[in-house]
Amino acid sequence: MTDIIDKAAMGLSAGLMLLGTVGMGILEILVGPPYSPVPxxxxxxxxxxxxxxxxxxxxxxxxxxxxxxxxxxxxxIATPLAEDAKTGHETVAD
Structure with missing residues (x-):
C-alpha cells in the first residue's frame, strides 16, 4: 500500500544516504591516496x-x-489513513 509520495521519499532518502557513504567513498578510492578525511x-x-x-x-x-x-x-503522522478517512471511523478514547 505505497503511493507515489512513499516511493519518492524512500528513493530520495536511500539515494542520498548511499551517495554520501558508498558513492563518494568509491570515488575517493578510485582517485587514490590519501584516504584520510583530513588534509x-x-x-x-x-x-x-x-x-x-x-x-x-x-x-x-x-x-x-x-x-x-x-x-x-x-x-x-499528519495525514490520516485512507481507510479511516473514507469510512469516517473514529477511535474511542478512554
Missing part, C-alpha cells in the same frame, strides 16, 4: 594532500537523506 601535512606543516570530497559535504548529504525520512515521518 595530510609534512613535518614542516605544509599541506601536501587533501581528500577529494570534504567530510562536511559527505556528512551533509547523508544528513539530507535522514532529513527526508524525518519529513516523510511527519507527513505520515
Amino acid at each position: 595530510m601535512t609534512n613535518e614542516a606543516g605544509d599541506v601536501i594532500a587533501t581528500p577529494l570530497i570534504s567530510p562536511q559535504i559527505r556528512t551533509g548529504v547523508v544528513l539530507a537523506g535522514v532529513a527526508v525520512l524525518g519529513l516523510y515521518a511527519a507527513y505520515k
